[in-house]
Amino acid sequence: MNRVDLQNARWFKSSYSNGNGSCVEVARLRDAVAIRDTKQHGTGPVLTSTAEGWRAFIASVANGEFGEL
Template sequence: MNVDLTGARWFKSSRSESGSQCVEVAFLDAGVIGVRDSKNPTGPALVFTPGEWDAFTASLVDGAFNRK
């Protein structure tokens, strides 16, 4: 998916601490969602469809990515 990110408004979680390893999220045109590394804002970004984003965030809430 090729998406223009030049006008994206990126934000971090309110729980993000200064200097921490974080991701930033942007809600983009056509309903897609961008995710990037906050320490490398000019680097690559991942782009998710709304369905992919919903599945990802539901998995987070369900603990699917918790380390055992």
């Protein structure tokens, strides 16, 4: 697995975030998408995905493939 440079990542929260601290942040990177939990305050683990994989995941969520939100 390749290391991803997160030093210059610009993180953003979902527009569906309700501000209670239970949010997911996403950063678009050159060749990947990075995802992290805001409760970790930038110190926790970061998941990465290809852009295509991230789009497929979001489409699956929107289509209800993982159950009701």
